[in-house]
Amino acid sequence: MQSLALQDAVADYGATRVLGPLSLTIDPGERIALVGKSGVGKSSLLSVMYAQWRDREATLLPQDLGLVPTLSVFHNVYMGGLARHRAWYNLATLLRPFHRDRQTIQPLLERLGLGDKARSPCGELSGGQRQRVAAARAIHQGGGILLADEPVSALDGPQAEVVMQMLVDAFPTAVLAMHDLDLALRYCNRVLGIHDGGIVIDQPSDRLTTNDLMPLY
C-alpha cells in the first residue's frame, strides 16, 4: 500500500466550517489516534478521509456503527464481505449461511465474547455487544486502512483491550478517533491532537504522555 494524503481538506456543517483546511500524509504501518474534545471535528475528519479513500479499500467503523438491527449478528458481520461474493451467493446466505462462512466468522465472534450470539438479531443486543459486532464486521471486511470513530467507547476495560488489539492486528494502518487517552497512546504509534478544526499536536505516541494531551480538553 502506498502513502495516503489529504490536501487542504475541509468540512462544513451548514455555513460553519468545522474542519480545515488541513493537510496530512499517512504512511503504511501508521496507526493514528485522533484526540480532542468532542465536537472539534474528529468525526468530520474521518468522514472526509472515507470519502477520499473509499476506493482505496478504506474500511469505516462509524460511531453509530451502521448495523442492521433486523439482521442477525452473523449477517451483520458477513456484510463486511458482501463485495467478495456474487449477488446470488449473498441472497442465498441471507436465507441460510454457508458452512465455510460460518467457520470464518464464528471464531471471530468467539474471541469477541459473542460466540453464543451469532443467530441473535442485532437489535436485541446491548450497546457494548453491538459495538463488538461492528468491530467484527470491520475485521471481516479487512482492507488497507481502518477509519474508526470511538470503536471501544461502550466497552469496559478488559473488553476494550481485546477489541483494540484485534483491530490493530487486523489493520496495520488505521486512524482511530479515541477518547480514552491511555488506550490511544498504547495502541497507536502516532497521535494527532485536534483543536478548532485544525491539527495542533502531531507526535509519535512514545514521545507523549496523557498529561501532554490534557491542554486539548
Add this chain to the structure above:
Amino acid sequence: MSRSASLRVSLGFIALAMVCLAFGDFEISTHDPWQELGRIFLGLIAPDFAAVDFLGEAILRTLAFAFVGVGLGAAGGFLLALLFRHLWVRTFCAVVRAIHELFWALIFLQFFGLHPLTGVLAIAIPYAGIFAKVYAEILDESDPQPAHTLPRGTDHVSGLVYTRLAQAWPHVVSYTAYRLECGLRSSAVLGFVGMPTLGFYLESAFAQGAYGSVGALLILFYLLIGTLRWWVRPRLLPLYLIAAPFLLGTGLPIVWSNVSRFFTQDIVPAPLRNGEGLEGLIPWLGNLLVNQALPGIWNTLLLTQIALVLTGILAMALFPLISHHFTGRHGTGRLKGMLGHIVLVVMRSTPELLLAFILLQLWGPSMLPAVAALALHNGGIIAHLVGQRSNQITLRQDAPRGIDRYAYEVAPRVYGPFLALLFYRWEIIMRETAILGILGITTLGFYVDSAIQEIRFDRAMVLILITALLNIGVDILARRLRNYLRLRHSINRQSC
C-alpha cells in the same frame, strides 16, 4: 397553538357538514324498513349453513382473488417502489390508486368479460399503486448508515437487500398482511359486479330472500377476517400464493376482438369516432360535464363531507370500547374489551359497499344508507386505531374516572392522531362515496355505471378520470391540512 388550530379546523368541518346536510336527500322511502332489518338480524342469529357447496365456493373464490390480486399488487408495487424517485412513476401510481377497484373491474369487464383476469387485475392494479407509495416510504425511513459502511464493490442487489430491505422487512410484512385484509374486502365486493366472490352470492341470497344464507355468509366472512392472524402465517404464505391461482375458477373465455375494439373504438370519444373532430368534441365534453360530471361531483362532495364528520364523531365515541382506560384491564374488563373488539371488527370488516347495499334494502334509495355505511365502516376502523393508540398512554394513578377521564385525560391526548387518521381516510371515503353510485345513489359512480349500461364507454372513461382527479385533489388538500396542523403521520398507514 396546534390545539386551537385543530379545534378551529374541526368546527369548520362540522359547520360545512351541516350545510351539506341541508342540501342532501335523507328520506327513508321504504314501506317497512324495520321489518327487513329484523329479518337480517334473524338471519345472523339463526344462520343457515346448510348450503355448504355454495358457502364454500363463495369463501374459496373470495380468498383466491384476494391472494392473487394482493400478491401481484405487492410484487408490482415493490418494483415500482424502487423507481419511486421518478416523477412519472409517482404520477402513474397516484392515478392508478385514485381509481377504485370496482371501477377497474367495470373497465376490465368490458373487454375481458367475466374472466378471472378481470377480478385479479381490478385488485392488483390499484393495490400496486398503493404498495409502491408505502413501500417507498418504508424504504426511505430505513437508516442510511449501514449502506454507507458497505464495502466498496458490493453489487446493487446485495446492498439493497442487506441494508434497506433488511431493515424495512418487518414493516413491509406487517403492511402487506394488513393489505391482505383489505384485499379480502375488495375481493368480496367484486362480487357485486359479477365476479364469483362473496358479494355475488350475497346479492343473490338477498334477491331470493334467503336471509339465513345471508347471515351464514356474513358470519363466515367476519370469522375469516377476525382470525386472519392465526391462519396467515409467514410459513404458510407461499403455499397459499401457489394454490390461489388454481382456485380462481374458469369464468368465461376472453374474446380478444373485444379487447382490441375497446381500445380502438369504444373508448374513443363519440365525436372523434364519427369524424366530427374538435368542433364536435367540445360540445360533447360540455354536455357531459354539465349534465353528469357536475351533479356527480356535487353529490359526491356533499356525501363525503357529511360521512367524514359522522365518521369522526363515531370514532371518538366508540374508541373507549377497546381502550383499557375505560374497560379496565383485568377480570370483567378484559371481557368488556373483547366484546368491544368484536363490535369494531364487525364494523370495519364489513365493506362500505356491502353495508350500503344492506341499508339500501332497508331504507330505500337516498343518501342516508350511503352516509350510514361510510360512517359505520370508517368509524370502526378509526375507533380501532385510536383505541390502540390510547392504550399506549399511561395515566397517573389518581387520574379521574368516567367522563372526566375521557374529556380531560384521554381525548385531548388522542385528538391529534385521530385527526391525522381522519384526514388520511378523507380520500378513501371520497373514493368509496364515488363507487357507492353503482348501487343507485347519484354520486359519480352512478353516472359511470349508467354510461356503461348505455354502452358509452367513452363517457365512462372521462367520468372515471374526473373521479380520479377529484381523489387526487382531496389527497393533496388533506396533506396540506396535516402539515398545517403538524399532525405526524408515523402512527399508521391505514388506507382501505
